[in-house]
Amino acid sequence: MLKKHISILVDEVCDAIPQWAKNIVDGTAGHGGHIRAMYEKVKVDTWQETTIRWIDKDGVMIDRLNTQKNEGNWPDSIYFLHTPYDAIGDIESIKWKIDYLLLDIGINWEHVVDAERWFSIKADGPLDMRFDTTQWKTARDYLMLVSPENLSCALQAYGDFPPIRAKKIADYIVHNRRKNGLATTNDFKKLLQDMWLGNRRCAIVYQVVRIVVNDELGHLERFLETFWDWLAPGGRCAIITFHSVEDRQVKKAFKELHKSSNFTLVSKKAIQPSRQEKEKNKASRSAKLRIIERNR
Numbered sequence: 005m006l007k008k009h010i011s012i013l014v015d016e017v018c019d020a021i022p023q024w025a026k027n028i029v030d031g032t033a034g035h036g037g038h039i040r041a042m043y044e045k046v047k048v049d050t051w052q053e054t055t056i057r058w059i060d061k062d063g064v065m066i067d068r069l070n071t072q073k074n075e076g077n078w079p080d081s082i083y084f085l086h087t088p089y090d091a092i093g094d095i096e097s098i099k100w101k102i103d104y105l106l107l108d109i110g111i112n113w114e115h116v117v118d119a120e121r122w123f124s125i126k127a128d129g130p131l132d133m134r135f136d137t138t139q140w141k142t143a144r145d146y147l148m149l150v151s152p153e154n155l156s157c158a159l160q161a162y163g164d165f166p167p168i169r170a171k172k173i174a175d176y177i178v179h180n181r182r183k184n185g186l187a188t189t190n191d192f193k194k195l196l197q198d199m200w201l202g203n204r205r206c207a208i209v210y211q212v213v214r215i216v217v218n219d220e221l222g223h224l225e226r227f228l229e230t231f232w233d234w235l236a237p238g239g240r241c242a243i244i245t246f247h248s249v250e251d252r253q254v255k256k257a258f259k260e261l262h263k264s265s266n267f268t269l270v271s272k273k274a275i276q277p278s279r280q281e282k283e284k285n286k287a288s289r290s291a292k293l294r295i296i297e298r299n300r
C-alpha cells in the first residue's frame with residue numbers, strides 16, 4: 005500500500021503553464037501535490053502576483069488546506085474553495101479569467117486508505133463513498149434504491165461488462181440487497197463474491213458505484229460544456245483522466261473546440277506517463293493528459 009499520494013505527470017502539467025500566467029485554478033486539489041509543484045515552478049518572481057484558486061468537492065481536503073494556510077504554510081494569494089469543479093464559473097466569473105486550469109480527475113490516496121470513507125475494496129467500513137459528505141446519497145443508499153435496469157446500464161457503460169453479465173450482476177445485487185443489508189464494505193464484497201466475482205471484477209463494480217454515487221461523468225460533462233468561457237485569451241486547460249470513458253469525453257470536447265478555430269490542441273495525442281513513472285507509481289498506468297489552449 006502506498007504511504008502517500010503521488011501526483012501524476014507533474015513535469016508535464018507544470019511545463020504547460022503559460023509563462024505569463026497570473027490566475028491559476030486547480031479544480032481537483034486533493035493533497036495539493038500539483039499545486040506545490042506549480043508553486044515551485046512559478047514562485048521565483050511572479051508568485052506574489054499569481055493567484056491560485058484551489059478547489060475540491062471533498063470538504064475534508066479543503067478544511068485541512070485552510071488549516072495549513074492559517075498556520076502560515078501557504079501564501080495569502082492561494083484560496084481554497086469547497087465546490088465541484090463544474091461550478092468554477094459561479095464563483096467569480098465576471099471578475100477574472102483563468103490563465104491555467106487543471107483537473108486531475110479521480111480519487112486520492114486518502115480516499116483509498118480511509119476505511120470510514122469506503123473507497124477501497126480492501127478496507128472494511130461503512131458503505132459510503134461520497135467525495136462530498138454533505139451530499140445525502142451514499143453508496144449504500146444508491147445500491148438499496150437503484151433498479152436492476154439502471155444498475156445494469158451503469159455496469160455496461162462504466163465497467164465495460166457485457167450486457168448479459170451486467171444484467172446478471174445487477175439482478176443478483178437487487179434481489180439480495182435487503183437480506184444482506186449492505187451496511188459495510190465487507191457486506192457488499194461478500195455479495196459480489198457469492199456470485200464468484202474475482203477481486204479485479206469486484207474492484208470494477210466498486211469503481212462503477214463510486215462513479216455513479218458522485219455523478220463523476222455528469223460533473224465532467226457540465227465542465228466541458230462551459231470551461232472554455234472561463235479561459236483568458238492564451239489560457240490553457242489541462243485534464244488528467246484515469247478512465248477510458250472520461251478520456252473519450254475530454255477528447256471529443258477538445259476536438260470540437262479545436263474545429264471552431266478559437267482553440268488549439270497543445271498536443272494532438274494524449275500525453276501518458278513515461279515507463280519509469282508507471283513503474284514507480286502503478287496508479288499512473290491508465291493516466292492520460294490532454295491540454296487545450298484558447299487562441300489570443
Ligand SMILES: C[S@@+](CC[C@H](N)C(=O)[O-])C[C@H]1O[C@@H](n2cnc3c(N)ncnc32)[C@H](O)[C@@H]1O
Binds near residue numbers: 010034061062089109
Ligand atoms: C486525483 S485527486 C487530485 C490529486 C492532486 N492533483 C494532487 O496532486 O495531490 C482528485 C481529487 O478530485 C476531487 N474531486 C473529485 N470529483 C470532483 C469534482 N467534481 N469537483 C471537485 N473536486 C473533485 C477528489 O475529492 C480528489 O481529492
